[in-house]
Amino acid sequence: MNGWLVALSRAKEVVEVSLRRRRPGLGTLVTAAATGCFAPELCVSALGQVPQTLNGPPVQVQPYVSEPGVPMITIAPGTLNTFPIGDGSGTGGDGAGTGGDGSDGDGTGAGTRSNSEALTTMLGTTWGATAVANAQALGLNPSALAATCVIESGCQNLSGSGAQGVFQMYPAAFQEGIQTALSIDPSLASQIVSGDAGRMDPVTESIAAAGYQLQAVDALQNAGIANPTILDTRGFYNFGPANGVALATADPSETMAAAMPNVSAATLAKNGVTPGETVGQWQASIRAKIGNAASQTVLGV
């Protein structure tokens, strides 16, 4: 550490001297530019900053057409364009928006929220557009909801003795999610199928899943993870809040067993973690399922 500081200090002197010979003001400017790296405190301060990336477009107006005698038409952002683009071929726009794809894998370069493979999958269902609207009403990135259904069921309404529905929720988590969602937006109650039967109603379960995701965000934020990504919440779901935080702060080269020291090899194996599997490999397996949604932040519409 000291070695490169000394080397840089000498280099700074040489550059300063040579520039002063030509033009006195330039040397001063060079010193000022270099100061950020010669003062370790300032360096650390600069490194501690987290690059902020604009995730998707600003809040969009949802246009609607309302005229007497004409059916109400609401255009939900991200849905397939039902009107052909003027090339005469009859193909529609993809409704996916533009921007970064968030697939850089370092958790800092989130893509646009309305642009993910997972969201496209969910919007391919009959209930997808409604789930997107409900997620937005709760302040949730719709891709976070879509990623959950893609991982859990491929967005298929699956029944079973334990977890059920497109989001494969258990009764307790389902009820907690509903309560959280309704505490934020009581108007969603009108869409809810009451009782446990709601788990097999995709719209109802999407509301519960959105509420449950907000709980995950709250837990991670309270553990010092300022802006959790969809990948961060997967750790929370699979291994609990304490291990979820550990996974969110582990170097990708660390093994899963090292990142979750309280968990035995047998339990890791039951959860699909192979011996020696690294955090980076586990993250890659999630990315393989949900694509560019993985690095997107959970919050935001």
Added chain:
Amino acid sequence: MRTREAWVGFLIGILIVGSVPGIAAGQAKPLPGYRCMMLNLSEQQSMDPSKRVPVRAAPSMSAPTVGWAGAVVVVREPVTSVNGFVQMLFPDGRQVWIASDMLRPYHSLGDPNAKCMPEILPNGRIGFGSHG
């Protein structure tokens, strides 16, 4: 002319920053003065969705709770207990306090040879790795 000089200074500054190993490459940086510990929880407790281990703003049971601890905790070295609390670093860099009886030395059940060294991750979070 001043604008041109400012640009030259700016560009040289960027070149210097880019020449420092570990900065341009986006690698984790070691965090001297800290060490890893782990929560004193059973396996079942560590995976319990409702289990929360509080951290506080000051070394006192009456101090406000500012959040919850993760399974791996980065604590200041040497580890000293103040009023039954140990100072730790939150992932966002805040100094907070955790009850010392909620901590134990780092030792991975699933990988007994695993090492844990505190790091500053490329995304700015305080974290840990095996290289330090």
